[in-house]
Structures are given as C-alpha cells and as structure tokens.
Amino acid sequence: MLDSGVVWAVVSQPRLLVLLGVAVLVAWPIGTRLSPGHRRLGVLFVLTLGAVLAATTTTGELRPSLSGMRSYLGGFADPAYVIDGFGTSREKIANLGLFLPLGLLAARLWPRPFVVLAALAALAFGIELWQAFIGRGGDAVDVLHNTVGALVGIGIARLWRR
Known part of the structure; x- marks a missing residue:
C-alpha cells in the first residue's frame, strides 16, 4: 500500500x-x-x-553551500564513522534498496561487474556530493549503503545468468 x-x-x-x-x-x-x-x-x-x-x-528548498560539501567529504576521512553508521536506521537500509535495482539492471545489461560497481559507486558519491551542495546533507555512510545495494543487485544478476 x-x-x-x-x-x-x-x-x-x-x-x-x-x-x-x-x-x-x-x-x-x-x-x-x-x-x-x-x-x-x-x-x-x-x-x-x-x-x-x-x-x-x-529538494524543496534549495540552499547551496560549499561548507556542506566540506563536511560530507570529511566523513570519508573517518573510516570508523562510515562503518559504525552502517545499517543504523531505516533510511540507511532504504539506501541499500535504492541502488539494488540499478545494480541488477546494469549487470544484466553490461557483462563487466567491476566496471558496473565502480560506475554505480561513483554515481552514489556524486549524488551525495550534490546533496551536500544543495543543502540536503550528503553523507559518506549513504555512499557505502548505495554501493552495497548495487553490489547485492550485481550478485543477484550474476546468479540469474547462471
């Protein structure tokens, strides 16, 4: 529903x-x-x-900010922050599901799973950088969740091919 x-x-x-x-x-x-x-x-x-x-x-309210981008990029400097934040909320789990279909479909279209994963990880990084810029609060943990979601989708596509 x-x-x-x-x-x-x-x-x-x-x-x-x-x-x-x-x-x-x-x-x-x-x-x-x-x-x-x-x-x-x-x-x-x-x-x-x-x-x-x-x-x-x-976003409903556009608030461009370079300081938001600095804060987002700073999150990558602390691996403990990225790993400790894994799976800690419904929103984080939703980020897994967001990129799972992209990983599945891209892996079915293109036979190079590492290239697909790298492209989707770069897309996730870029989206979060953009979110940080427009005031939506980009998060390094979200990049990890999106990338893991893409990886799961790629894994399902690989199993589907077999």
Whole structure:
C-alpha cells in the first residue's frame, strides 16, 4: 500500500516531477540504444536511474553551500564513522534498496561487474556530493549503503545468468 505522505512528497515537488517526466520521455529512445539485445532492460534501467536521480537530487528548498560539501567529504576521512553508521536506521537500509535495482539492471545489461560497481559507486558519491551542495546533507555512510545495494543487485544478476 502506498503511503499518502510519500505520494504528497512527490506531488508537491515540481523539480522531482520534472525529472521523473524527463526520465519517462527519454527512457525509450535512450534505453533501446543502451543494449540492442535487451531493449526492455535498457528502458527499465533508464526509468530506474531517472527515478533514483529524481528522488535523490532534488529538494524543496534549495540552499547551496560549499561548507556542506566540506563536511560530507570529511566523513570519508573517518573510516570508523562510515562503518559504525552502517545499517543504523531505516533510511540507511532504504539506501541499500535504492541502488539494488540499478545494480541488477546494469549487470544484466553490461557483462563487466567491476566496471558496473565502480560506475554505480561513483554515481552514489556524486549524488551525495550534490546533496551536500544543495543543502540536503550528503553523507559518506549513504555512499557505502548505495554501493552495497548495487553490489547485492550485481550478485543477484550474476546468479540469474547462471
């Protein structure tokens, strides 16, 4: 069942709706070119990527700040902070689930799992850096959760191929 709070959070953010709309518009033309042998998977990957970007790169109130970026990058200097924060809240666990479908679909589209993992880890890093800049509070722990989620998705895709 869909939570009305989640629905309102989506409907009340024009930037998020615009990004979702763009994802829908470009999913077919871009997705079919990603992997001609797997057209549906390519389209689904573009839609999923668009939904992840819409959910993670928009904010209701834009507050650009370089100090937020410094704070975010400083989190990587303390490995204990990153590891101790693993799995400590529902939001952190949701970050695992956010990148799992991307890992699964990307690994089904492209046969190089280490390249897929590196690309998705870089995407997670970039998203969190952007969040830190726009005032959403990027977090190094979220990068770890997103990357582990992608890794689980890649693992499922590898098992699926067998």
